[in-house]
Amino acid sequence: MKRVAALVAALVLIGVTTWLVWPSAPEVRGQDQQITVVDGPADDQRVELDTTFFPPPDGGQAPAVLLAHGFGGSKQSVRDQAVRLAQQGYAVLTWSARGFGRSTGQIALNSPDYEVKDVKQLIDWLAKRPEVRLDAPGDPRVGIAGGSYGGAIALLTAAFDQRVDAIVPQITWSDLADALFPNAATTDATATATPTDAATDGGSGAAASGVFKRMWAGIFFGRGASLDVASLLGRGEAAQAGPPTAQQARCGRFLPAICDMYQQVAENGRATPEAIALLRASSPITVANRIKAPTLLIQGQRDSLFPLGHADANAKAIAAAGTPVSLAWFDGGHDGGNGEADWLFDQTAAWFARYLDGEGSGQAAPPVSAFTVTRDGGRDPGTRQRIQLHPEADSYPGLAGTGTSTVELGGPEQNIVNPPGGAPASISTVPGIGGLLGGQNSPGVSIDMPGQGATFESGPLTTPLQLTGSSTVKVKVSGKGEATLFAKLYDVADDTQMPTLPAGLVAPFRVTIPDGVGSAEATVSLPAVDHRFAVGHRLRLVVTTTDMGFATPAESAAYQVSLASSALTVPVVSTLAAAPTGVAWWVWAMPLAAVLIAAVLLATGRTSARPRLRTAPATRVHDVASAGARNAADPGPVAGTSASTADPEPGAGTSANATEPRLVGGVAGVAVEPRLVGGVAEIAAEIATGSGSAGGVAGVAAEPRPVEGAVANGDAGALSPGGVAELTAAEPLPVGGGPAPASPDGVSTSTTGGVNGGPKRTGESGGAEVPLEISGLTKAYRNGELAVDDLSFRVERGQVLGLLGPNGAGKTTTMRMMMGLIQPDAGEIRIFGEPVTPGAPVLSRLGSFVEGPGFLPHLSGHDNIELYWAATGRPREDAHFDEALKIANLGKALERAVRTYSQGMRQRLAIAQAMLGLPDLLVLDEPTNGLDPPQIREMREVLKRYARDGRTVIVSSHMLAEVEQACSHVVVMQRGRLVSTGPVSLLLGSAAPGNGQGPRLEDVFLDLIGEKA
């Protein structure tokens, strides 16, 4: 718990620190002010522009950015963008253009005489600001960005003011006349040039014959007209200003000349030369070749007002002057779409970083490719939302693509009619709300009225076709007079799905059929789009007579439309490839780091092979001695003696037999090695006989392998006083502090002296012959309470040791530590001289049954035993299955699944499992639980027999009578501490005989643990 709390605290600390230290976006404060500018053809009109200046938050001198708003907006519309740009370290100036927001003046449609002059004076103003970096006196380092109306002013200002250093015009026009009066046809009969050529020529050309984009124009002008003065002044001022005059109601805040022009063309549906001249004056295309500021043109793919062709025209004109130009076709525009606000901002920021910041930081900015197209990238793997890809090309190929693909269209000549009044009209895009109808990602609703459209279709595609640019097709129109037609290219999936009109765009065109000829051919440039036609889809060209967004003739007419050539030329851009992202660095770095971390985790977590804590043996002996000296008349001196004799050197000297144990220990250690047994056993026997101690013989005899004879010999010895003597000898305390220094058997006395000094001396290990030696063992529960507290005792070969103690005395915990399941906090356990650690190999000599059986319930008893033995990896013939299973005595039940067993059956099977391989040390925890009396009796005999064969058994039990009968020795524990240890007979002998009969272990036990009344 503490560790968890510490971890949480550390994480919180790190989190808070990170949050505090993390560089937050600098705070940007806008300063509002009115800037007075003078404009007009004669420079005589004073206009108050409502502006907000955002100084660079870092202080110092920074490049400036003028941020222009769109038509119908004000400086407030771009405030968020301005703040973001300012946070990037620019000085940003936003303003409401004349006629918008709180600025005075009238809308002049970005006229060079009005708006352009205004912006030039804003640049003058910037040049005087101390926060703005200057290229030269009066020449600030300045960029202009803006969308639509704001994009056009960026282009126009850059053309008229060479102080502008970079511009990012978005979704704006190149030729306003062409935008409002488009004509996509190059009629062979009239031999007109393409719209853009016509535009650059400055002639009235295509626009004069263009089809009036009625709805967009209405919205465009209507938005300006609705911006009446009153609505912008707030209610109070509006009340003072009174109701708008007739002129105000009619033209709103438009310059009267523009208002009049619009009303005229809207009524006629035809462009007059004057109107074209006026619109051209506000068109960047006429002056684009003067632009020297590097230009990033961002145009929307969903834009029926200023389609991609406008950016194309601007790009060509600007690039012709040698100015760097980049184009991006993003998913958005006046008709909706995703908008990609963040991506646009990033591109804009990258452009300014490159061309405004100068060499230093500009180099670090991500490069902006010459041509970037936003494409559908499928769905995000996590959210399943649509994502965009941004393939890039190093050069802008134009609307004709880097190459073309030809798709054969088929279809007969078809009759189409223009309905009287032009209604009902086909629908392609509903301006302004196209996005609403179609949702963000679908191209929207597109409906062709029956009888009005001629359809030409390709066969199903066999390979995908990525159209990027403007496809062209040659159609032949028969009829009379001037035909107003609309061409659309559909993507047809199959008969069940509505065909989709990419981006909802149509190409309006006008064909004049010369009298007497009866027909005319026209090459139609279909709308520029980026669209992928999937395999199996078909391309469908539809030529209709009406479209809701455009003005069409009111008089009815009939035409025959056919394909002049069946080939549809589709531009493709092969150079467009997704940004070469490469493999993100973390893809390879992260697993490597993880493997490193994993290695560190494993290396640092390795448990040491040695026990963690070792206390000095002498003191421990002392402690144990005093613990064991329960009834000693004078524990102090005796303990003192044992402590002093524990000192290695003197110990050896004082005792005549001091060398004995050492020898025995050493020899037995060798004797364990089976191969050497034969030879060494003799020596051992010799030494043993020489010493006159039976202990030595027992030690050798304990070796399971050597000879049956020896075991037979040791048979008497194992349970004989000799064995006892060795326990007492090995364990300094009972003898030293024991109540019966003179053992009744009298055998141990001879070894006493030597042993007292001996055990710890014989080379740290109690010797490999000692099946179990526990010293100073301590284990605390998590709450700090000691489960086992400084426990020390030792078990010799051939003993059946009873581990006694009330519940919670620490018996099971001790046994678990013997098995290496629990790591002691202090002290150590040695089995056959080897310290016990988790998985120590010496555990293979230990058979255990602790805290109930553990079997795989789905397997039979037999399988369980077999697989357990197989898991030990030892040879099958060593298992002695027959002996073990005889003990289990399960009969046919052995083949049943263990889950069907009774408690007693499992118990017996578990004891059998513990005895597999006849381990030298058998540890059984409450083995008689769940057994019936005959089985208990049987078990007792088994254990005795087992130990008689020279092995060692440790049994914990509550049933004291059992222990009394089965065990040769006992260890009594209470509250984790050793209370007493010694032979059963000694314990019994020490007790005061109760009520006539011989002492019972129960009395002794209760006496020991202090429960006796």
Add this chain to the structure above:
Amino acid sequence: MSTATGYAPHRTLPLRVEIVRQFKRRRTLGMFALLLALPWVLVIAFQIGPQSSGQGQATLRISDLATQSGLNFAAFALSVSASFLLVVAVALFCGDTVASEANWSSLRYLLAAPVPRDRLLRQKLIVALGYSAAAVICLPLMALLAGTLAFGWDDITVPGTGETIPALDVLPRFGIVIGYALVSQLVVAALAFLVSTMTDSPLGAVGGAVGLWIVCSILQAVEALGVLREFLPTFWNNAWLDALAPELDWSGMAKGASVSVTYAAILIAIAFRRFRRKDVVS
């Protein structure tokens, strides 16, 4: 060194033994039965369900293309099971392995046998991963078999674009798909395995892993997390779809494999580290 005769740590708990110990469990057999039966259930569902309008290319969703060919069907079966069923299967095999031993108390006898702790974990992990791999592999293979029998052997129709890729070309791609599915499940395996070493409750281990998986799936729907979501272990779960695209795209799968291996390595290391020092009290 004092050991019993014939004992050697490196021979303990052979893989064969662990495989047998786990195989006879109802849980194992049941899971495999389910995975092998699922394709047939799907086949029956497609057969008895209303037939599509006969338009071969009504839509190009993976589920609509399932009846086009055996390969399409296998891809569909994988796509519907990868997100949850296989996760549960893998979590089951890897989460159950140690926790159930602790639950049965057989863990302490294995450890006292003694099977060294690192070796016990290693052997169990190998076997659990083996079973997980078998689960992940057997489902699409059975789906391929069932789909081929039911819908015939044909070229695969790519979802989304409707292109067809020749069957023989796509078979290696299918290997990639299964391989990636395996790698992407590594996180679940490692997570379940870690929980397994910490708890005595097998269902707790499985549930813990699946629960964390669900939390990740929910988190990755939070777009506000932005690029951070890429580092969620579940984020690239469906990246194998890129292997069935006409243009084989490795980037998503590379990222997914990277994230998966990263988490798995650390989680498994933590599992070993913890278990090595743990007091086994079950």
